[in-house]
Amino acid sequence: MTTEPFSMKRYLRPDLTLPFCVGCGCVNVMSSFLRAAHELGHVDLNKFVFCSGIGCSAWIPSPYLMADSLHTAHGRSIPVALGVKLMRPDLNVVVFGGDGDLSGIGLSHLIHAARRNLDILVVMVNNMIYGMTGGQVAPTTPFGAKTTTTPYGNFEYPLDVTKLMVASGASYVARWTTAHGEQLKEAMKKGIKTKGFAFIEAASPCPTAFGRRVGFRDVAEMLHWFVDNSIPLEVASKHTEKELIGKIVIGEYVNRMAPTLSDNISKMVREAQQVA
């Protein structure tokens, strides 16, 4: 624990202005993460490497954080993170990405990273839309929502990425919203400390490309919707699947230990060297 008060500026490059729209949840996610790092005693980010793909949330680390960051191609943050982590298992590798980046174009990498128990933290900022490109339907967009590419309403069902991560073998999985700042920060702390694949979904408002199209007057109204629609995991278990449609089930889904990809690959290398 550090005794110095938290200052977000300490972790940011000094001469840049954050690019996010007014009311964008990316700032809250960034703040939750940095508060978590602060509370874990990191006075700087020298022990971190950040990887991100394409989308607004990919800009949370790149290039704003005073740290090493790899801003990769759309959907490819996790393979790049794998290369970094395997070569430098001593560093904390953190991926920030949106729902489109991680659960659309990059979904197979996400599943395989969880399956391998790759020792990284993935923070998925779920704004339920392709925000940077102007509000197209995403794999996470609620059924019926009007977007620029579903002007008559979304005719597909959304993917529950958090549940998919549990099924894929992740070591730590949690879902919160940016209206749950304290819980999100605590989850980030656990995610950073997890030895193994950690996945945190943060439902996050995009007032520009989603909120106004689906009828929210302002960000406050969206955040209230997050709070009103969120159901804690233990309460959700008493409801039927049908009753949970459109709800955000929040909480810690999984916190379990298993040897990581780095553990297993270094064991293999040791064995190979004995054979040689």
Added chain:
Amino acid sequence: MSGNEACAEAALIAGCGFYAGYPITPASEIFEHLALRLPQLGGLVVQMEDEMASLGAVIGASWAGAKAMTATSGPGFSLMQELIGYAFMTETPCVIVDVQRAGPSTGQATKCGQGDLMQARWGTHGDYASIVLAPNSVQELFEFTIRAFNLAETYRTPVVVLSDEIISHMHENMTAPNPEQIEIVNRKKPSPNDNKFFMMEEVAPMPSVGEGFNVAVTGSTHDETGRRFTADHPVHQRLIKTLVGKIMNHAESITDVETLNIDNCEVGVVSFGCTSRAVYEAVDIAEKKGITVGFVRPKTIWPFPEKIVNKMARNCKAVIVPELNMGELFYEVDRAVRGAAPVISVNKVGGGEMITPEELLTKISQSVK
């Protein structure tokens, strides 16, 4: 030793510490050989979920300080084009071996082709320059793999070794030089106070992550410090001109070419890879018939040795371009010849059928008539 085994052993000698790949015929033996050998030397090998992930992991490992490589064939090479552009834009050294087979699409997975020549040059979107090496023997596949790592480290760029099913699956005698006699190049590292890691024609120093440089790497348009400029015209222009210039202004030292009789020939042949092996015999037989045949064999197919091709063409009644595709090298040769002589495309595709010395001889004889 097979070509693919020679390639894998060369990677070890070059200092490769990380390999990520996806199974594909006829490249898998490179992966399999390294899966056995690389961990014995402390290196890492991992099978990824697809070729995009393979090159992604290679790029991550490269930024973590490793010399890293992947190998594939046409279908996988197509998938890698996305991140080849990223590697070029971010100046990430890495080696990609493309063992060509007959395409497009699945085509004939076990049969030789040379249809990836233009993809190796122009495969990714946007403006870029490529370094592509084209071996025609097991010995050269060995040597060029080492050179590919050296060029990647020197110029901080992806380098492609353009092999083919014949060269990769062929068993030949080869000589590995004494390791002390092999030149190994490592990337230039920054000094402690450096903060400019990109966009230098003489190649910027490359930090690794975790060294305290707070390096910001992005595939978006950026300046020397890695800061993103998403709409600024001068920055994009300066970036692209520098990255292309970084390679093209050193084209003469990168280019490597074998030539025969180019100053006194009646007919010229330009050929690369497995097809070029038939040319030597055709040249010999033609010589006995009193026809002097010039031969240019680009060992670096990109940058293309256009001046040498043009020089030969000035003496020729015709320039013949045999290749296992419907005509790709032909267009580059035609461009280089600039009307100095007619350029004749000789093509064969599929079934593992090669262009024979006899077929070349027929074309040669027809050309001098």
